[in-house]
Amino acid sequence: MISVYDIPDLSPDEFARFAELIHQKASITLKEHKIVLLSNRLRRRLHELQLSDYESYYRYLQSGQDPEEMSRFFEVITTNETYFWRTTQNFELLKQDLMPAILADHPGREIHFWSAGCSSGEEPYNLAMELVEGMKQLGPFPFTIRASDLSERMVQFAREGRYQGRKIDRVPPAILRRYFREDEDNAGHYYVRADVKQRVAFHAENLFETRVGPFHCIFCRNVMIYFSRQDQLKLVSRFYEALLPGGYLVIGHSESLHMFDTPFETRQFANGVAYHKKRV
Numbered sequence: 704m705i706s707v708y709d710i711p712d713l714s715p716d717e718f719a720r721f722a723e724l725i726h727q728k729a730s731i732t733l734k735e736h737k738i739v740l741l742s743n744r745l746r747r748r749l750h751e752l753q754l755s756d757y758e759s760y761y762r763y764l765q766s767g768q769d770p771e772e773m774s775r776f777f778e779v780i781t782t783n784e785t786y787f788w789r790t791t792q793n794f795e796l797l798k799q800d801l802m803p804a805i806l807a808d809h810p811g812r813e814i815h816f817w818s819a820g821c822s823s824g825e826e827p828y829n830l831a832m833e834l835v836e837g838m839k840q841l842g843p844f845p846f847t848i849r850a851s852d853l854s855e856r857m858v859q860f861a862r863e864g865r866y867q868g869r870k871i872d873r874v875p876p877a878i879l880r881r882y883f884r885e886d887e888d889n890a891g892h893y894y895v896r897a898d899v900k901q902r903v904a905f906h907a908e909n910l911f912e913t914r915v916g917p918f919h920c921i922f923c924r925n926v927m928i929y930f931s932r933q934d935q936l937k938l939v940s941r942f943y944e945a946l947l948p949g950g951y952l953v954i955g956h957s958e959s960l961h962m963f964d965t966p967f968e969t970r971q972f973a974n975g976v977a978y979h980k981k982r983v
């Protein structure tokens with residue numbers, strides 16, 4: 704029997720079929736130069752599933768006999784890499800620049816956030832922790848966080864809220880003590896505390912298929928890179944609709960909306976840029 708590692712790269716036709724499936728299910732655009740990357744990653748999946756060619760994998764995926772496989776397939780293409788205290792400037796922007804304005808606009812109201820493309824949950828939990836920390840300066844306010852990702856597996860992981868190693872390396876010790884509890888049976892493994900977890904509701908869903916909101920603020924960091932320009936613009940419009948007037952969109956530090964013609968107003972603050980939905 705030949706080893707899957709002897710299987711050649713995807714042919715252009717095979718690549719096109721997988722690329723079409725990815726676009727159809729996740730709106731993710733795979734450019735042709737990704738053929739070697741996709742071949743290498745799929746070969747690993749074929750090996751794990753003991754399948755001998757891409758065609759068998761395509762049929763297996765489409766058959767739906769293993770509902771988790773579509774999630775794994777997305778993970779082959781996207782990176783779910785994330786960690787607590789990633790680009791902390793975004794959280795400073797939120798606490799110091801955006802929240803005072805949001806709270807002044809909505810006194811006494813519950814504030815709603817969306818972590819769109821939350822991967823394994825670090826971003827929304829981090830948001831919850833930073834918002835509670837921010838209350839020391841801002842005073843108390845009720846809030847909810849909706850967190851969503853395409854990958855069912857990532858969302859399941861996020862709901863468990865158990866992290867270790869690189870994922871929590873950057874968490875300041877005082878925060879680790881305040882918002883996590885160490886697993887008694889596994890040193891170095893930490894659970895997010897229940898009072899933080901209850902602030903976050905996780906959903907496995909495609910950003911292009913759900914209509915949710917309204918929100919006061921949306922975080923969508925390091926997600927848009929997967930989409931074509933056309934789909935990015937579509938997504939930005941969906942975010943605009945999902946925000947309340949006066950609301951803000953925060954994207955990743957290497958991302959920008961400057962090439963798009965959108966109704967958002969670009970606001971430069973001391974801690975970075977946020978996109979503002981103006982009040983009419």
Ligand SMILES: C[S@@+](CC[C@H](N)C(=O)[O-])C[C@H]1O[C@@H](n2cnc3c(N)ncnc32)[C@H](O)[C@@H]1O
Pocket residue numbers: 729730731777781782783784785786789819820821822823826851852853854857908909910911923924925926929955
């Ligand atoms: C690199 S992670 C970003 C995690 C987090 N926002 C951060 O910045 O650390 C990108 C995530 O986007 C998700 N994603 C990609 N396409 C998506 C879609 N169409 N709908 C929902 N999530 C999607 C992937 O599953 C992945 O978990």
